[in-house]
Amino acid sequence: MAPAQIARDVIDRLESGEFAPGQRLVEADLCLRYGAGRQIIREALQHLNAQGIVALEPNRGAHIVHVSREDAIMTLELTELLFGLVSRSAARRIAAGADDSRLRAAIQELVQASQHEDRALYMRARRHLFAALSHIAGNAELSRIMDQVRVHAMRAQFGFADFRRGHAQELAEIGRTVIAGECASAEERARNYVRCISESLQQF
Amino acid sequence: MAPAQIARDVIDRLESGEFAPGQRLVEADLCLRYGAGRQIIREALQHLNAQGIVALEPNRGAHIVHVSREDAIMTLELTELLFGLVSRSAARRIAAGADDSRLRAAIQELVQASQHEDRALYMRARRHLFAALSHIAGNAELSRIMDQVRVHAMRAQFGFADFRRGHAQELAEIGRTVIAGECASAEERARNYVRCISESLQQF
DNA sequence: TCAACTCAGATTGTCGACAATTTGTTGACA
């Protein structure tokens, strides 16, 4: 199993609640779990560290970082900005003739997923939509940062709230606005979408 | 020498022109250069890879990524958003009573540095100012992303243009606005500052 | 009782060696 896959799996387990914040990740344990050498595990841990998901203290190993309430709020602010930027950029590129097939496919997948009550399915479809937008926006740097922030937004219960409030329609609509190439509108809708979820989260 | 330091040094050499985009980074060479084992070098390379500075192809090694004109423009857009967010957040925290000593020190350092004609000195002072703002904003995630984007902004010649246009005064003024706790004003000034430099860059 | 010390156990950090992969070159053959 490759380091990136292991990192991905750790994130999944974190989102599913199998790994808890503060929990230590001991290299030897992970070696057994994934049947990999320590080298591999170390690379995976560094990958996670670079994303800010685990903290790596010298000679003391790795542990999953806590997410405070304030962290969550700021992550959502960040998400609002970035999702807005990505949507606007993607719309601009499509208006300039970029390929939109991947985005169309992602929208369809999302609509289908929203008809079932399967959270995992919905989450994956949503991830694909974001990936398609990042891809069309066409900037590797932005894509990377979006990826990182998305994981943190998930940890702030963003995805859960989104699923419960049934925002799939709005998300699909944002995708269609991007396809239509309406930059300003796409950005505004995207930001508003994040803001709604953010507010519903802050009610707790 | 620790992996993080090596990564930092590579970035410095990249900014100084000693390393060029597209250049391959062979592990054995770096081992000799830094007198470190391959393990260490590998970690440094992964660190750089996580920041999007080098690309890491399986079995084919690492090379420094190119920055296209479009990449640069989008990075500057991203910088504008993030610098605005950081400034606003920091101002809000200071208005709520957070410690501003580090920011004051950074401003003073910047003012002093701007009186000499030393680019390296100015760059460092500027980095400290950004670090102080990120620190006061108080979100580790945001700090990390700011760091990453700042390096990319540098590669887009941002720092160079800043130095040449003598924007130190404006930067210091932004810092003072943050200390005054004026959220909206701080954000607007910060974004405007990035926009100015971005425009002067796009004239080429 | 409690602070300081010692020492085993657990864990991470680093090195050297070898396996796997890619790349460039040589030479045979149509």
Added chain:
DNA sequence: TGTCAACAAATTGTCGACAATCTGAGTTGA
């Protein structure tokens, strides 16, 4: 001459072993 297989060189990928460091339990002495 051009193509292709085989080989050699360079480079990266992975493993095992040992060194360095941290943690906590037990011990000693005031």
